[in-house]
Amino acid sequence: MWRLRVLALGAVPGRCPGCLRVSMFRGFYELHETCRSCGVRYEGSDGAWLGAIALGYAIGALFVVALGMAELVWGPIRALGLDPLWTIAIASLPVTALGYRPAKGLWFALLYLGGFVVPDGIAEGDPP
Known part of the structure; x- marks a missing residue:
């Protein structure tokens, strides 16, 4: 049940998947390096954003x-x-651009649930 909570309350609004309190985003698309509240590191590896794209x-x-x-x-x-x-081609451009932020939140929530996005000091792959 907590996994659904992480996905629903963390992913779409862009909150930290670890604590669900603060935003992961510094700007519209740019992430903070770590969560200010619980220390979850968002920028763990170079290709972590590819799934969000x-x-x-x-x-x-x-x-x-x-x-x-x-x-x-x-x-x-x-x-x-x-x-x-x-009309469809032109309308799809802003939808894709505006859908990237929730997609990025969803992707990092999935990475967190898989143990790939962890607080500083915990090894990758350990369950959250």
């Missing part, structure tokens, strides 16, 4: 598929007199 792209791709299916079934974009291909 994949999740961010997946959010954008799901949006494109959903909007494309809605256009095929109901045709709301064409009814407005817009070109569906360009």
